[in-house]
Amino acid sequence: xxxxxxxxxxxxxxxxxxxxxxxxxxxxxxxxxxxxxxxxxxxxxxxxxxxxxxxxxxxxxxxxxxxxxxxxxxxxxxxxxxxxxxxxxxxxxxxxxxxxxxxxxxxxxxxxxxxxxxxxxxxxxxxxxxxxxxxxxxxxxxxxxxxxxxxxxxxxxxxxxxxxxxxxxxxxxxxxxxxx
Amino acid sequence: xxxxxxxxxxxxxxxxxxxxxxxxxxxxxxxxxxxxxxxxxxxxxxxxxxxxxxxxxxxxxxxxxxxxxxxxxxxxxxxxxxxxxxxxxxxxxxxxxxxxxxxxxxxxxxxxxxxxxxxxxxxxxxxxxxxxxxxxxxxxxxxxxxxxxxxxxxxxxxxxxx
Numbered sequence: 008x009x010x011x012x013x014x015x016x017x018x019x020x021x022x023x024x025x026x027x028x029x030x031x032x033x034x035x036x037x038x039x040x041x042x043x044x045x046x047x048x049x050x051x052x053x054x055x056x057x058x059x060x061x062x063x064x065x066x067x068x069x070x071x072x073x074x075x076x077x078x079x080x081x082x083x084x085x086x087x088x089x090x091x092x093x094x095x096x097x098x099x100x101x102x103x104x105x106x107x108x109x110x111x112x113x114x115x116x117x118x119x120x121x122x123x124x125x126x127x128x129x130x131x132x133x134x135x136x137x138x139x140x141x142x143x144x145x146x147x148x149x150x151x152x153x154x155x156x157x158x159x160x161x162x163x164x165x166x167x168x169x170x171x172x173x174x175x176x177x178x179x180x181x182x183x184x185x186x187x
Numbered sequence: 188x189x190x191x192x193x194x195x196x197x198x199x200x201x202x203x204x205x206x207x208x209x210x211x212x213x214x215x216x217x218x219x220x221x222x223x224x225x226x227x228x229x230x231x232x233x234x235x236x237x238x239x240x241x242x243x244x245x246x247x248x249x250x251x252x253x254x255x256x257x258x259x260x261x262x263x264x265x266x267x268x269x270x271x272x273x274x275x276x277x278x279x280x281x282x283x284x285x286x287x288x289x290x291x292x293x294x295x296x297x298x299x300x301x302x303x304x305x306x307x308x309x310x311x312x313x314x315x316x317x318x319x320x321x322x323x324x325x326x327x328x329x330x331x332x333x334x335x336x337x338x339x340x341x342x343x344x345x346x347x348x349x
Contacts (some may be wrong), residue, residue: 101245
């Protein structure tokens, strides 16, 4: 109710009357009702302050986040002549924490081709590497030195065993941003 | 004949003595002064707003992240002319960028989106002699390079003369 009283003071609505005050009661009541009605209309909501200013507390929080994007690939490793064909794609990331790295691991047996991933054209101060991707529970470091950054690199796959490519297969290769 | 004379006499008395007749009806008057001073009334619908930037607001490869909130509104009333609403934050050096826009004002002209700072900035112009409301659209912006953290703003809206 304190804020309501404040608004009343703010309105500064004054009626001065001479004699015959009793005959003015209906008029005064109507004015009072109109005044209260306008208060409810304008300031009928909850919360802070009143009068000519109002305050709101806003909290903006940025939590730790790590995000990767890479496309699904459909690869025909030895479509062209005898080449050990490279296949490449863009890997995008964003992380706002300190000392992060991107690791890679193959979680399913998939095909029997030996796969190697080379990192090319990495943005920022990221250290590029070339790793062999094997089925393992221990991911290997692909990109290190990520810290509070968003960036992109090219991942180039190279297949190292031509003779094993006999049928279609799917490999699930897992990329992860983790503490470095 | 006597009756005619009597009626004429009564009629004469009635027409020539108005003061005596009016003395039987009470009359008075007084002066009523109504004074309306300048009114400026402003109120936000919610005392607090929370904005959080998470992975859902991020795109891999893009440094900037943002999030918006439109859950609160601002109501005002004023009988003054040439009035505007200004806005200010108490944070002189926030970690992240916070912007506010008056969305769909029922009166007045919304300023372009305001980047909040400790300086007073125009939020809504030409609101004079009206009551009205608008939705408050806050946008929080952070860059990956800025890391993590929390800014707590105390945001003040004020009606001022243009």
